[in-house]
Amino acid sequence: MKSFIEVSAESHFPIQNLPYGVFNTKENGQPSVGVAIGDYVVDLAILEAKGFFKHCLNTNISVFQQSVLNPFMELGHKAWHGVRQTLQTLLSADEPTLRDDAELRGQVLIPRDEVKLHLPIKIGDYTDFYASKEHATNIGVMFRGKENALMPNWTHLPVGYHGRASSVVLSGKKVRRPLGQLKAPEKPPVFAPCRQLDFELEVGCFIGTGNKLGEPIPVDDAEKHVFGMVLVNDWSARDIQSWEYQPLGPFLAKNFSTSISPWVVPMEALEPFRVNGPTQDPKPLAYLDQKGPGSFDIQLEVHLRSQRMNQPKRISASNYRYLYWSIAQQIAHHTIGGCDLHTGDLLASGTISGSEKSSRGSLMELTWRGAEPIALNDEEQRQWLEDGDELIMTGWCQGNGYRIGFGEVSGVIEPALEIEQALGTKSKATVI
Amino acid sequence: MKSFIEVSAESHFPIQNLPYGVFNTKENGQPSVGVAIGDYVVDLAILEAKGFFKHCLNTNISVFQQSVLNPFMELGHKAWHGVRQTLQTLLSADEPTLRDDAELRGQVLIPRDEVKLHLPIKIGDYTDFYASKEHATNIGVMFRGKENALMPNWTHLPVGYHGRASSVVLSGKKVRRPLGQLKAPEKPPVFAPCRQLDFELEVGCFIGTGNKLGEPIPVDDAEKHVFGMVLVNDWSARDIQSWEYQPLGPFLAKNFSTSISPWVVPMEALEPFRVNGPTQDPKPLAYLDQKGPGSFDIQLEVHLRSQRMNQPKRISASNYRYLYWSIAQQIAHHTIGGCDLHTGDLLASGTISGSEKSSRGSLMELTWRGAEPIALNDEEQRQWLEDGDELIMTGWCQGNGYRIGFGEVSGVIEPALEIEQALGTKSKATVI
Numbered sequence: 062m063k064s065f066i067e068v069s070a071e072s073h074f075p076i077q078n079l080p081y082g083v084f085n086t087k088e089n090g091q092p093s094v095g096v097a098i099g100d101y102v103v104d105l106a107i108l109e110a111k112g113f114f115k116h117c118l119n120t121n122i123s124v125f126q127q128s129v130l131n132p133f134m135e136l137g138h139k140a141w142h143g144v145r146q147t148l149q150t151l152l153s154a155d156e157p158t159l160r161d162d163a164e165l166r167g168q169v170l171i172p173r174d175e176v177k178l179h180l181p182i183k184i185g186d187y188t189d190f191y192a193s194k195e196h197a198t199n200i201g202v203m204f205r206g207k208e209n210a211l212m213p214n215w216t217h218l219p220v221g222y223h224g225r226a227s228s229v230v231l232s233g234k235k236v237r238r239p240l241g242q243l244k245a246p247e248k249p250p251v252f253a254p255c256r257q258l259d260f261e262l263e264v265g266c267f268i269g270t271g272n273k274l275g276e277p278i279p280v281d282d283a284e285k286h287v288f289g290m291v292l293v294n295d296w297s298a299r300d301i302q303s304w305e306y307q308p309l310g311p312f313l314a315k316n317f318s319t320s321i322s323p324w325v326v327p328m329e330a331l332e333p334f335r336v337n338g339p340t341q342d343p344k345p346l347a348y349l350d351q352k353g354p355g356s357f358d359i360q361l362e363v364h365l366r367s368q369r370m371n372q373p374k375r376i377s378a379s380n381y382r383y384l385y386w387s388i389a390q391q392i393a394h395h396t397i398g399g400c401d402l403h404t405g406d407l408l409a410s411g412t413i414s415g416s417e418k419s420s421r422g423s424l425m426e427l428t429w430r431g432a433e434p435i436a437l438n439d440e441e442q443r444q445w446l447e448d449g450d451e452l453i454m455t456g457w458c459q460g461n462g463y464r465i466g467f468g469e470v471s472g473v474i475e476p477a478l479e480i481e482q483a484l485g486t487k488s489k490a491t492v493i
Numbered sequence: 494m495k496s497f498i499e500v501s502a503e504s505h506f507p508i509q510n511l512p513y514g515v516f517n518t519k520e521n522g523q524p525s526v527g528v529a530i531g532d533y534v535v536d537l538a539i540l541e542a543k544g545f546f547k548h549c550l551n552t553n554i555s556v557f558q559q560s561v562l563n564p565f566m567e568l569g570h571k572a573w574h575g576v577r578q579t580l581q582t583l584l585s586a587d588e589p590t591l592r593d594d595a596e597l598r599g600q601v602l603i604p605r606d607e608v609k610l611h612l613p614i615k616i617g618d619y620t621d622f623y624a625s626k627e628h629a630t631n632i633g634v635m636f637r638g639k640e641n642a643l644m645p646n647w648t649h650l651p652v653g654y655h656g657r658a659s660s661v662v663l664s665g666k667k668v669r670r671p672l673g674q675l676k677a678p679e680k681p682p683v684f685a686p687c688r689q690l691d692f693e694l695e696v697g698c699f700i701g702t703g704n705k706l707g708e709p710i711p712v713d714d715a716e717k718h719v720f721g722m723v724l725v726n727d728w729s730a731r732d733i734q735s736w737e738y739q740p741l742g743p744f745l746a747k748n749f750s751t752s753i754s755p756w757v758v759p760m761e762a763l764e765p766f767r768v769n770g771p772t773q774d775p776k777p778l779a780y781l782d783q784k785g786p787g788s789f790d791i792q793l794e795v796h797l798r799s800q801r802m803n804q805p806k807r808i809s810a811s812n813y814r815y816l817y818w819s820i821a822q823q824i825a826h827h828t829i830g831g832c833d834l835h836t837g838d839l840l841a842s843g844t845i846s847g848s849e850k851s852s853r854g855s856l857m858e859l860t861w862r863g864a865e866p867i868a869l870n871d872e873e874q875r876q877w878l879e880d881g882d883e884l885i886m887t888g889w890c891q892g893n894g895y896r897i898g899f900g901e902v903s904g905v906i907e908p909a910l911e912i913e914q915a916l917g918t919k920s921k922a923t924v925i
Contacts, residue, residue, distance in 0.1 A: 226617070277672070308636070308742070310654050317830040399910075
């Protein structure tokens with residue numbers, strides 16, 4: 062498959078990908094839905110208005126003249142497939158309709174560096190899983206010691222917990238270092254800026270169509286409910302976490318910001334990269350027993366750039382296929398008790414670590430809780446993230462001469478609020 | 494204060510209360526916002542259309558011709574106060590406008606037993622706290638033994654976790670017994686219907702106006718952000734919980750249903766019942782150090798009716814004032830790291846248990862994990878909830894000759910899905 066739009070072999074956005082996003086231009090403040098191809102965005106609202114999707118979208122409203130993808134997602138996987146096929150035909154090298162119509166091209170193709178991107182989806186609920194055995198083991202050893210590292214439930218069910226949907230933000234949004242309670246051994250807790258600020262390398266999937274309360278989604282039907290995937294950085298405050306997390310799990314340690322990449326990669330684009338995940342032993346219970354391979358070969362990288370560096374340095378290289386529990390298993394488990402998923406719900410994988418040290422998906426693991434700092438250059442090293450650091454994650458599937466890429470999710474650390482400002486004592490004094 | 498509408502001393506809805514709900518009538522399928530008074534609902538959409546709130550609602554849209562309270566809540570506490578004052582005047586015994594206008598009364602006052610109630614608020618995120626020291630201690634003893642019952646963090650911060658917003662349902666909705674993984678000691682986990690189904694007696698508050706990401710709400714400003722309160726039954730599957738909850742907290746054990754009462758009691762109505770909560774030792778850190786009393790004297794009761802009983806039996810009597818951590822402290826803590834709250838977010842208290850056995854707020858505590866069943870009548874006892882059981886919670890503040898009541902939150906337990914149905918194997922066979 063080849064497009065009349067030139068796309069380099071390293072580009073994340075060839076015609077085989079066509080990820081969805083929401084954008085507006087300087088000239089047009091009204092957001093609309095687009096797909097990325099090469100250095101361009103294709104404006105789907107214009108194509109829709111011109112009737113290009115009439116045969117595959119059975120709806121009276123415009124689903125692309127929208128500030129979020131949700132109305133399109135609600136239409137279900139047949140509609141997603143229809144639009145994708147239409148676009149691949151329209152953008153292909155052999156098809157003259159758009160290729161030879163300069164006026165239409167001028168309206169529909171917008172240089173990607175001229176658009177402003179938005180959070181593409183209105184997120185209902187956000188769930189974070191813990192699906193990497195290597196990550197769960199590493200964190201367990203550090204928080205609870207070797208004997209209690211991997212809890213006995215871990216190999217029987219995809220452990221997960223409810224995250225905070227309101228603080229999911231778009232890549233590029235600065236991340237303020239949180240204030241919170243920190244506790245040193247044998248001392249009372251103090252109120253201070255987080256000292257152990259970390260990232261977590263994750264991939265998330267968005268629910269396209271959900272289920273009714275009380276009606277579980279069978280594991281082999283689950284993938285039909287998934288619209289697409291993004292990169293997720295689940296920023297974490299390790300010192301706040303270790304003090305607060307027992308017995309009800311992480312709370313403030315994770316809810317100050319969660320960043321996602323702006324382009325939602327459709328599941329169909331990932332299909333050629335489907336692989337088996339790790340062998341599961343013990344065999345999962347019936348409701349988790351997925352037929353066929355449920356994982357994807359997605360290369361993942363983490364890069365860090367301090368304020369003094371011109372170029373970021375790669376500090377981790379991992380792969381989505383290392384995850385023990387698949388998306389289908391996560392969805393089957395999530396709904397087996399009756400919980401209802403809805404259009405726009407985000408299910409993140411949990412940190413994706415491999416068995417090699419270089420494939421660990423968090424600073425906590427890479428530096429072993431700060432004990433083994435990593436060198437950024439001759440002068441700088443890191444135990445934890447420092448103010449001004451930029452953290453960039455990227456990921457792609459390597460095809461034959463092309464890549465199905467996720468683009469990037471990035472964020473720069475801002476200093477914590479001054480304590481007086483957080484307490485409201487400063488601003489009040491100013492107001493009086 | 495007295496209304497021209499007759500209200501008995503035991504009614505939950507005198508003129509001093511005026512809780513908000515969303516309803517429709519048989520004749521008019523369009524939901525709108527109302528307040529409850531005595532046996533009536535006052536239709537605020539009609540009053541709004543007639544201009545009664547023009548002086549206190551500065552908005553171009555109708556905030557009461559709506560299927561949820563959120564647009565009204567967004568206007569902030571001055572608007573809430575203005576509408577409440579207007580209504581108390583309009584409904585008072587001395588004011589002729591409505592009292593002496595039979596036609597207007599006929600339009601605006603609807604018998605409460607003729608309306609259909611809806612979930613009153615579009616819930617963004619749902620957070621569940623763990624604010625009762627007695628409850629946390631009881632559960633801790635049973636799950637982890639006496640030595641590890643109350644975690645060391647508990648007296649330093651209001652422990653809380655993110656709950657599932659999608660499965661919050663209105664009182665009266667049936668609750669299906671969840672399927673899940675159950676684990677007996679020394680045996681592998683099995684997939685089966687929950688055998689330890691429980692309720693949790695809670696009270697929740699709804700955020701009216703939130704904060705921006707990165708900008709904490711100071712503890713002494715926090716209550717201004719709260720629109721009102723409801724009863725919450727946080728249904729819990731104890732066997733699923735004890736197997737799944739480590740290390741990331743409860744997940745499927747709590748997300749199959751959470752029921753709330755339909756009438757949202759305004760914070761102003763609770764003001765005469767403000768009291769001190771328990772003494773806090775150690776003294777909370779600065780950001781949690783609330784000036785003045787932060788609790789409310791709300792009597793709470795739990796009643797259970799088996800299928801064979803005509804009348805429910807009271808099985809617990811507790812009080813909101815037993816809670817250790819106040820709403821203001823919960824909000825200050827929730828936002829101190831920067832997490833943003835939004836209009837419609839629900840913050841529940843956690844189970845409210847007192848120091849007496851009869852004041853425990855869950856079956857797990859009342860029966861000590863099933864070891865001490867409670868008698869319902871001469872023939873029936875309960876360790877856990879059984880299919881067909883109806884569970885009813887109620888609560889009120891006792892004033893001098895009147896009650897500020899919450900009405901009820903109730904639910905009947907339905908049998909679990911058949912395993913084949915949950916796995917999708919049954920329906921598929923039928924389809925073929």
